[in-house]
Amino acid sequence: MAEDTAAPVRTGPPQDLSWLLATAFRAHLSALRGAVGDLPHGARGYGALREAAEPTPRNQAELAKLLGLDRTVMVYLVDDLEAAGLVERVPDPNDRRSKLIRATPAGLARMCELRQATAAAEAELLADLSPAETELLHTLLRRIAARGARYDQAHECQVDENQC
């Protein structure tokens, strides 16, 4: 019998940035889902609650832009979080149209638990990385995310596809 591993072809998973990002993101999402438990909209609700717990609350439009969601989606997202008693819609003193999404005391308490749970989940996900590497990953992702923010505003993702 000849060697069955003699071929120089790749047998494992792909290594593109596209697969790596998607897989890392899915893994993180999976870990996050386990950590947030029965929070109304899972990881999405966590992101909203996290922003609502900030000292300077934002309105739904800003929140939607930040989380990459549609405006209409924010309505029932905040609806459900509000029904759970975690956030509240407080009128913006500077603009009577907009409503600021602010965490209630119960929401802040829940956020405290969530911070620990998600931190533990992330630590488990990054267990193979040293603290310095974790910090480095943050820095690299931050620069990509900063550039990515421009993608949403200008949808010109055109690439030259005239040659092959």
Next chain:
Amino acid sequence: MAEDTAAPVRTGPPQDLSWLLATAFRAHLSALRGAVGDLPHGARGYGALREAAEPTPRNQAELAKLLGLDRTVMVYLVDDLEAAGLVERVPDPNDRRSKLIRATPAGLARMCELRQATAAAEAELLADLSPAETELLHTLLRRIAARGARYDQAHECQVDENQC
């Protein structure tokens, strides 16, 4: 009037790993969508075609596990790619149940174009990173993705949530 930027609170986007990963992933996805054009299922179809273009074809179940999709989703994904003449279902000689998904010559040609388009899109996304940093990002993500593969198999994402 007092300074409106004197407060020590964060005013920009959040910096958690969760937001960074999601935003970087969304930015990449947006760039990818622009690059793949009218490919049947967008970035998802690209992932499937990319694997189909490998020298060692996989069956739908393996493909689904690799892309993080449900088995039933693979059916119409491959259906549409097959209808577009990009891939074909070839019977597995070792297992008459499974069908290997292999790229057609037209699919390989399309993949050649896609590789250039997506590479250009990724280069634009990573424009702020040096080649060494890009390589480093790949390495870090690879280690996270490798650990993430275990998440799918064992769904035990339990974290201690007894304290606060």
Next chain:
DNA sequence: CAAAGAATGTCTGTGCGGCAGATTATTTGT
């Protein structure tokens, strides 16, 4: 060797979620 169990691919139905569009109220620009 026979039978039970597991795996692959496919189909059907159901439900949830997202997106477009219209609506109301309010702000901003000219």
Next chain:
DNA sequence: ACAAATAATCTGCCGCACAGACATTCTTTG
């Protein structure tokens, strides 16, 4: 003062994902 833009909401429709059942084939076990 009027027009245009913006924030939030509601309605309705489309699409996709997931559960379940089914036919076929492989594997394990008695």
